[in-house]
Amino acid sequence: xxxxxxxxxxxxxxxxxxxxxxxxxxxxxxxxxxxxxxxxxxxxxxxxxxxxxxxxxxxxxxxxxxxxxxxxxxxxxx
Amino acid sequence: xxxxxxxxxxxxxxxxxxxxxxxxxxxxxxxxxxxxxxxxxxxxxxxxxxxxxxxxxxxxxxxxxxxxxxxxxxxxxxxxxxxxxxxxxxxxxxxxxxxxxxxxxxxxxxxxxxxxxxxxxxxxxxxxxxxxxxxxxxxxxxxxxxxxxxxxxxxxxxxxxxxxxxxxxxxxxxxxxxxxxxxxxxxxxxxxxxxxxxxxxxxxxxxxxxxxxxxxxxxxxxxxxxxxxxxxxxxxxxxxxxxxxxxxxxxxxxxxxxxxxxxxxxxxxxxxxxxxxxxxxxxxxxxxxxxxxxxxxxxxxxxxxxxxx
Numbered sequence: 260x261x262x263x264x265x266x267x268x269x270x271x272x273x274x275x276x277x278x279x280x281x282x283x284x285x286x287x288x289x290x291x292x293x294x295x296x297x298x299x300x301x302x303x304x305x306x307x308x309x310x311x312x313x314x315x316x317x318x319x320x321x322x323x324x325x326x327x328x329x330x331x332x333x334x335x336x337x
Numbered sequence: 338x339x340x341x342x343x344x345x346x347x348x349x350x351x352x353x354x355x356x357x358x359x360x361x362x363x364x365x366x367x368x369x370x371x372x373x374x375x376x377x378x379x380x381x382x383x384x385x386x387x388x389x390x391x392x393x394x395x396x397x398x399x400x401x402x403x404x405x406x407x408x409x410x411x412x413x414x415x416x417x418x419x420x421x422x423x424x425x426x427x428x429x430x431x432x433x434x435x436x437x438x439x440x441x442x443x444x445x446x447x448x449x450x451x452x453x454x455x456x457x458x459x460x461x462x463x464x465x466x467x468x469x470x471x472x473x474x475x476x477x478x479x480x481x482x483x484x485x486x487x488x489x490x491x492x493x494x495x496x497x498x499x500x501x502x503x504x505x506x507x508x509x510x511x512x513x514x515x516x517x518x519x520x521x522x523x524x525x526x527x528x529x530x531x532x533x534x535x536x537x538x539x540x541x542x543x544x545x546x547x548x549x550x551x552x553x554x555x556x557x558x559x560x561x562x563x564x565x566x567x568x569x570x571x572x573x574x575x576x577x578x579x580x581x582x583x584x585x586x587x588x589x590x591x592x593x594x595x596x597x598x599x600x601x602x603x604x605x606x607x608x609x610x611x612x613x614x615x616x617x618x619x620x621x622x623x624x625x626x627x628x629x630x631x632x633x634x635x636x637x638x639x640x641x642x643x644x645x646x
Contacts, residue, residue, distance in 0.1 A: 275457030276370070283487050287371070290480035299370045306370060307341060313373060314339045 357383035361462040384417035384444040398586040402433030420444025422605040450646035468500040474551035552619035568602040
């Protein structure tokens with residue numbers, strides 16, 4: 260694990276926003292797809308900018324089940 | 338207001354009101370850099386602070402264009418009597434821009450005995466807590482459990498091995514766990530003992546263990562769902578039923594509390610007997626599906642107090 264992003268064009272990362280080893284991001288790519296893995300690699304500030312754009316410009320999918328998954332929600336929204 | 342500014346706004350409100358809280362589930366995963374798209378938010382609130390929270394929400398309702406309302410599927414009254422016993426409360430906050438924010442409130446979060454916060458940002462539940470909460474019966478939650486496990490171990494929190502779902506990763510990670518922690522971790526997750534025993538059954542055990550978590554969760558929430566549906570079915574037949582009423586949040590609070598009394602919504606449906614029953618059913622199902630006997634299940638199934646504290 261390294262503490263700082265090697266790309267100087269990104270803001271420096273702090274302890275609350277560590278960069279993980281490459282295997283971790285490979286796992287994210289397998290589990291969630293390349294787009295979300297690429298997002299996960301960004302520093303927090305950049306991730307939040309992306310999120311703001313996604314929420315402002317797309318009909319963001321969400322857990323529309325009235326119950327949270329901890330109380331059984333998601334059965335119709337797997 | 339978008340979802341992220343709303344979270345910052347609500348965190349600030351809770352902090353100023355001296356309410357002990359932790360953002361958890363999907364939004365915590367966003368914070369930990371794992372998830373992109375969730376908009377709802379789940380909050381663990383210290384049950385003793387729920388009175389302060391209700392006062393806060395009543396004050397927010399109607400203030401500067403904000404509207405606070407229970408949702409139709411409202412869960413239980415927002416009180417320690419219910420939330421400390423595993424119920425959730427579901428509200429909606431509409432901001433001055435007209436954006437609706439779904440807020441789910443926990444007192445005692447599932448599978449969690451004590452709130453633990455992120456060391457870097459105490460507004461968020463720790464990775465360990467979020468991973469434990471994410472052990473639901475939805476398949477899509479399990480990659481998050483494993484991602485949180487990997488993060489935790491990367492950062493030196495060895496409890497991550499309690500949440501790892503991949504045999505190769507566990508085999509590689511276990512030797513790095515300090516000796517003095519191993520007994521405690523193995524007590525909470527018996528299958529870890531298979532690593533040192535080199536039993537060759539770790540992959541099978543991981544499948545059975547996940548099945549048991551999922552089945553226990555299913556049997557746990559059915560207890561709450563059945564109790565709530567029975568309550569709501571009776572309430573809906575009440576003359577003049579109007580829910581969620583268009584009156585203010587304060588009036589809704591009184592209506593729901595009275596309905597909970599009138600139609601006997603049980604504060605603690607998941608008692609010790611129901612917990613044992615949930616685990617027993619999960620074991621029976623696992624025994625049938627995986628052809629596992631009691632001896633094998635004893636080496637895999639986590640303690641009841643860990644799955645249903």
